[in-house]
Amino acid sequence: xxxxxxxxxxxxxxxxxxxxxxxxxxxxxxxxxxxxxxxxxxxxxxxxxxxxxxxxxxxxxxxxxxxxxxxxxxxxxxxxxxxxxxxxxxxxxxxxxxxxxxxxxxxxxxxxxxxxxxxxxxxxxxxxxxxxxxxxxxxxxxxxxxxxxxxxxxxxxxxxxxxxxxxxxxxxxxxxxxxxxxxxxxxxxxxxxxxxxxxxxxxxxxxxxxxxxxxxxxxxxxxxxxxxxxxxxxxxxxxx
Numbered sequence: 001x002x003x004x005x006x007x008x009x010x011x012x013x014x015x016x017x018x019x020x021x022x023x024x025x026x027x028x029x030x031x032x033x034x035x036x037x038x039x040x041x042x043x044x045x046x047x048x049x050x051x052x053x054x055x056x057x058x059x060x061x062x063x064x065x066x067x068x069x070x071x072x073x074x075x076x077x078x079x080x081x082x083x084x085x086x087x088x089x090x091x092x093x094x095x096x097x098x099x100x101x102x103x104x105x106x107x108x109x110x111x112x113x114x115x116x117x118x119x120x121x122x123x124x125x126x127x128x129x130x131x132x133x134x135x136x137x138x139x140x141x142x143x144x145x146x147x148x149x150x151x152x153x154x155x156x157x158x159x160x161x162x163x164x165x166x167x168x169x170x171x172x173x174x175x176x177x178x179x180x181x182x183x184x185x186x187x188x189x190x191x192x193x194x195x196x197x198x199x200x201x202x203x204x205x206x207x208x209x210x211x212x213x214x215x216x217x218x219x220x221x222x223x224x225x226x227x228x229x230x231x232x233x234x235x236x237x238x239x240x
Contacts, residue, residue, distance in 0.1 A: 102145070102237075106143075106213060107135050107202065130178065131230055139213070143195060146172070148193070149190065159180075163181065164180060165180075165203065166181075166185075167185060168221050175219065178226075179199065180206065181211075186199055187199045
């Protein structure tokens, strides 16, 4: 919900405050008039008593008008604070939603990009299907975006023993991210994860020449639907 400008709220509050002051003023005028009438019809000591009575009534009317004015101003300020609070909560929700939709790198700390997408080599039956991040064994591996775990476990989570321990996550834009060669898997299928949440630790399980994270971006949960992870991440504002 967008924040209502304070200038748009104030006319109503100020009008209400002015009305309270005017009403109180009218009351004071009526009391003063009554007091004057009493004084005009009295004589001697009665004149003094009537004058004092009128003065007391006038003071009371002024005090009442002042109280009404202060109460109206306090009500207006309270309404403004309530609107400001609603706007602040709305901004916090928008910030949280933006953070949930943001993307991040799949590993914590320093890394080196090793084998890239589409590379050829004797270690792969076909061209390399992802991007490798060379990191020490046991480096936290993170979900690059919020989503739902659709695969997790050994044997590439069903994609084959070459991947070792692996995790596949489905994201809200219907793309999938895959994390392989893990030494530890910390999530299970069906689990909801948030951007940057730890899902496992890097390792060298499966067909691996050393500790690293094999990372893929796919069009489906299964092997063979991958696309260049570096290009995909950059499209989401993440430079790797």
